[in-house]
Amino acid sequence: xxxxxxxxxxxxxxxxxxxxxxxxxxxxxxxxxxxxxxxxxxxxxxxxxxxxxxxxxxxxxxxxxxxxxxxxxxxxxxxxxxxxxxxxxxxxxxxxxxxxxxxxxxxxxxxxxxxxxxxxxxxxxxxxxxxxxxxxxxxxxxxxxxxxxxxxxxxxxxxxxxxxxxxxxxxxxxxxxxxxxxxxxxxxxxxxxxxxxxxxxxxxx
Numbered sequence: 001x002x003x004x005x006x007x008x009x010x011x012x013x014x015x016x017x018x019x020x021x022x023x024x025x026x027x028x029x030x031x032x033x034x035x036x037x038x039x040x041x042x043x044x045x046x047x048x049x050x051x052x053x054x055x056x057x058x059x060x061x062x063x064x065x066x067x068x069x070x071x072x073x074x075x076x077x078x079x080x081x082x083x084x085x086x087x088x089x090x091x092x093x094x095x096x097x098x099x100x101x102x103x104x105x106x107x108x109x110x111x112x113x114x115x116x117x118x119x120x121x122x123x124x125x126x127x128x129x130x131x132x133x134x135x136x137x138x139x140x141x142x143x144x145x146x147x148x149x150x151x152x153x154x155x156x157x158x159x160x161x162x163x164x165x166x167x168x169x170x171x172x173x174x175x176x177x178x179x180x181x182x183x184x185x186x187x188x189x190x191x192x193x194x195x196x197x198x199x200x201x202x203x204x205x
Contacts, residue, residue, distance in 0.1 A: 001103050002136055003204040008036045008096045008113065010089055010197045036086025036098040037113025037124065038068045041106050046079040048110035050126055051170050055149050060167070062112060063120040063149035081106035099204070107131035111199065115146065119154030119162070121173070122147050123197050130201060139202040143195035146173040146185055155183040 040048055048071070049059050058070030072083070086098035100109060108127045115121040123144040130137050150168035152161065155178065175190040185193060 001101055004100050004102065004109075004130060005202045005204055006036055006039070006084075006086065006098045006100055006109075006111075007200040007202070008086060008089075008098075008197060009200070010093055010095075011195060036084070036096045037111050037122075038062065038071060039084050039098070039100060039109060039111035040077075040080045041082045041084075041100050041102045041109050042077070042080040042127075043106050044108065044127070046077055046108075046110075048126065049112055049124065049149075049170055051147065051172060053169055054167050055151060055170055059112065060120075060149060060151045063114055063122050064151060066114050066116060079106075102130060102136075104131075109201070113197075115157075118157050119152035119159050120149035122149065125199060128201075130203075136203050137201065139200065141198050141200040144197040144199060145193060146196055147171070148173050148178075155180045155186075157184050 040046065042048075047053075049055055055063065056071075058068075058072070061067050061070045068085075072080075081103060082101040084098050084100050086096040089096050102109070107130055109130055110124070110126050110128070112122050112124040115123065123146060125142055125144075128142065130140075148171050150170045151164055152159075153164050154160070154162050173185050173193070175185065175187040175193045178186070179188070180186060187193065
C-alpha cells in the first residue's frame with residue numbers, strides 16, 4: 001500500500017472568484033469555494049470520465065449539480081481501491097489537501113472537481129499514472145485546463161440551464177473553442193488559456 005498527498009491549488013484570476021470547484025459532497029455550493037473534488041484510485045479498467053466520450057449519468061449529475069452520489073451508481077467498483085474528497089477552499093485562490101491510497105494493482109488516479117457556478121464545467125485528471133516502470137513517482141504537478149462535460153450548451157458561468165440534446169462528449173475548453181464571443185473562456189488573441197489550477201501528487205514515506 002502506498003499513500004500520496006494530493007494538493008489542488010486554484011488560480012482563479014482576479015474578479016472571477018465565482019469560478020470555483022466544490023467538494024464532492026456538495027458542501028458550500030452556495031459560496032465561492034473549491035476543493036480537491038471527487039477522486040478514485042483504480043486499475044486500467046475503471047473510468048471516472050474520459051475526454052472524447054460521453055459522461056456517465058453519475059458524472060453528468062456531478063458536473064451539473066455537484067452531487068457525487070451517482071458516480072458509483074452500481075456500488076463501489078471492485079476495480080477501485082480508494083474514494084476520496086478534499087476540504088473546501090473558501091476563496092477563489094487557495095489550496096486543498098487530500099490523501100489517496102494506491103497499491104500494485106491500483107496505480108492510477110482520477111479526479112473531478114466541478115466549477116461552480118457553471119453549466120457543466122470541471123477540472124481534473126483521467127487515469128493519471130503514479131507508478132512508472134515499477135517505481136512510484138516521488139512528486140509530480142499537473143496543470144489543469146477547464147473541461148466541458150458536453151451536457152449543457154451554456155457559454156458563461158451563470159448561464160441558464162440549456163441541456164445538450166443529444167448529449168455531447170466531454171472536451172477541453174481552449175481560448176478559441178467554443179468559438180462564441182460570449183464565452184467566459186473565449187480569448188481568441190491568446191495562444192492558450194493560462195492553467196486555472198494545478199494538482200500535485202507527492203509520495204508519502
